[in-house]
Amino acid sequence: MFLGYTGGLKLESFNMVANHAIRQVAEDAIFGANTQAQKAISEYGFNNVINGTIGVFLDDEGILVTFDSVFNALRELKDESFAAYAPLNGINEYLDTAIKTTFGDYKPDGFIEAVATPGGTGAIRHAVWNYSSWGEEILTSDWYWDPYNTIATEHGRKISTYKLFDEKMNFNFEDFESKVELLLDKQKRLIIIINSPAHNPTGFSLSYDEWLGIIEMLKRKASSNQNKIVLFIDIAYIDFCEDESRRFLSLLSNLPKNILSIVSYSMSKGYTFYGLRSGAIIGVSSNKDVAIEFKNACSHSNRGVWSNGTRCAMEVLTKIYRDESLLEKVEKERNHYKEMLKIRANSFMKASEEVGLEICPYKDGFFISIPSNDPIGLAKELSKEKVFLVPLEMGLRFAVCSVSQEKCKITPRLIKEAMKRI
Structure with a gap:
C-alpha cells in the first residue's frame, strides 16, 4: 500500500495504530x-x-x-439525577425494572441477573468479549444488522451465517441446525445471535413453535458437556410488537447449565431514548454459579470499557414503573x-x-x-x-x-x- 509519489520515489505507508486496528475505511x-x-x-x-x-x-x-410522557418525566428529575455517577452495575431498581419489562408475563424460571449497558449494542459487546475467544466464529443469520460484524471484528472474532429463509421463504431450520453443529464440532463453544421478534433488517419474527424447535435442538446439542452454548436474543424492537411476542421467552426456563441465555434490553426504541444510550444485558441460567459468573464478568467489562451508564435514563425508567398513571x-x-x-x-x-x-x-x-x-x-x-x-x-x-x-x-x-x- 502506497500513499503517493515524490520525485519518482515510492513512499511506503506509515501507520501509528497497532496492526489489529488497521482497517479499510468505508462509509457506513x-x-x-x-x-x-x-x-x-x-x-x-x-x-x-x-x-x-x-x-x-x-x-x-x-x-x-x-x-411527551417520557421526556416530561426526564425534565422533572433533580440535577443530581443527571450529574451523579450511576453504580457500575447500574441502579438496582433500574435493573429489576429492566428484567420486569423485558419478560412481562413470560419471565422464565431460573437465576436471572442484569448489568446496565449503553443500549443493546453494549450488551452485544459484552457477550462477544466474555463468551467467545480470539478467532472464534459467532453465528447469526445471513440477513443481519451490520454492527454485529463490526463488534465481532473489533474484538478479533468472526461472523458466520446460516440462511435465514428457505426456498419457500420460511425459517430455514435445516441450515440453522447444520451451522450450529459445524461450529460446535470446531469450537465446542458457540454464541448464537438471534434478532427476533421484529428482525433488523427484514421485519421477520420467529413463531413460538419455531422458537420451541430451536430450544429443543440446542438442548440436544448441550447433551455433550463439552459444548458450551450462549443463546443471545436481540429484542431491540420488541416494544413495537404485540405482548404475545414475548411468550417464547418462557422457553428459557430450566435449560441445561451449559446453555446460557442472554437477552439485550434497550430503551432506545420503546422509550424514544436513542441518544441517551441506556440498556442492559440480562442473563438467564438454571445454575446459580453461572448466573453470578455472568454478572461478575459483565460488571468487570463495564469498568474496563465505559465505566458507568447514563443515570438519568435509569432514573426515568424506574420513575415510569413506580407510577401507574405515568406508565x-x-x-x-x-x-x-x-x-x-x-x-x-x-x-x-x-x-x-x-x-x-x-x-x-x-x-x-x-x-x-x-x-x-x-x-x-x-x-x-x-x-x-x-x-x-x-x-x-x-x-x-x-x-x-x-x-x-x-x-x-x-x-x-x-x-x-x-x-x-x-
Missing part, C-alpha cells in the same frame, strides 16, 4: 444513504423525496417522534405509534403484492427488506427518482418507521420499475 451504508437523502431534501423539498434510510421513528413530516401515558403514546407503524407496513406490503415486488417475510418492526442481486446498483437507480434506501449485501432495507403511509404506498412501484431498468 446507512449514514451514507441518509446523507444523500438529506441533500436531495434540501434541494427538492421533503415532500418530493422518499427517505427510507433512517432507523428511528419519524412522523409524516419527517420529525423525530419523542414521547399508562407512556403505553398510550407507544400504542399510537405502534398502530401507525402497522398501517405503514401494511400499505407497503399491499402495494408490493399489487406490483409483484418480492419482499422478505415481514411481521413486526421498523424495517422491510427487498432481495436483490445488485443492491448497490438498484439503490443508485432509485436515487435518480429521489428514493433512498439502504443497500445491504443481499438486498435493500426500507425503513417503514420513518416514511409516511402515502409514500409507503408508492415506493414498491418505484422499486419494481427501477429493477426492470437495471
Whole structure:
C-alpha cells in the first residue's frame, strides 16, 4: 500500500495504530444513504423525496417522534439525577425494572441477573468479549444488522451465517441446525445471535413453535458437556410488537447449565431514548454459579470499557414503573405509534403484492427488506427518482418507521420499475 509519489520515489505507508486496528475505511451504508437523502431534501423539498434510510421513528413530516410522557418525566428529575455517577452495575431498581419489562408475563424460571449497558449494542459487546475467544466464529443469520460484524471484528472474532429463509421463504431450520453443529464440532463453544421478534433488517419474527424447535435442538446439542452454548436474543424492537411476542421467552426456563441465555434490553426504541444510550444485558441460567459468573464478568467489562451508564435514563425508567398513571401515558403514546407503524407496513406490503415486488417475510418492526442481486446498483437507480434506501449485501432495507403511509404506498412501484431498468 502506497500513499503517493515524490520525485519518482515510492513512499511506503506509515501507520501509528497497532496492526489489529488497521482497517479499510468505508462509509457506513446507512449514514451514507441518509446523507444523500438529506441533500436531495434540501434541494427538492421533503415532500418530493422518499427517505427510507433512517432507523428511528419519524412522523409524516419527517420529525423525530419523542414521547411527551417520557421526556416530561426526564425534565422533572433533580440535577443530581443527571450529574451523579450511576453504580457500575447500574441502579438496582433500574435493573429489576429492566428484567420486569423485558419478560412481562413470560419471565422464565431460573437465576436471572442484569448489568446496565449503553443500549443493546453494549450488551452485544459484552457477550462477544466474555463468551467467545480470539478467532472464534459467532453465528447469526445471513440477513443481519451490520454492527454485529463490526463488534465481532473489533474484538478479533468472526461472523458466520446460516440462511435465514428457505426456498419457500420460511425459517430455514435445516441450515440453522447444520451451522450450529459445524461450529460446535470446531469450537465446542458457540454464541448464537438471534434478532427476533421484529428482525433488523427484514421485519421477520420467529413463531413460538419455531422458537420451541430451536430450544429443543440446542438442548440436544448441550447433551455433550463439552459444548458450551450462549443463546443471545436481540429484542431491540420488541416494544413495537404485540405482548404475545414475548411468550417464547418462557422457553428459557430450566435449560441445561451449559446453555446460557442472554437477552439485550434497550430503551432506545420503546422509550424514544436513542441518544441517551441506556440498556442492559440480562442473563438467564438454571445454575446459580453461572448466573453470578455472568454478572461478575459483565460488571468487570463495564469498568474496563465505559465505566458507568447514563443515570438519568435509569432514573426515568424506574420513575415510569413506580407510577401507574405515568406508565399508562407512556403505553398510550407507544400504542399510537405502534398502530401507525402497522398501517405503514401494511400499505407497503399491499402495494408490493399489487406490483409483484418480492419482499422478505415481514411481521413486526421498523424495517422491510427487498432481495436483490445488485443492491448497490438498484439503490443508485432509485436515487435518480429521489428514493433512498439502504443497500445491504443481499438486498435493500426500507425503513417503514420513518416514511409516511402515502409514500409507503408508492415506493414498491418505484422499486419494481427501477429493477426492470437495471
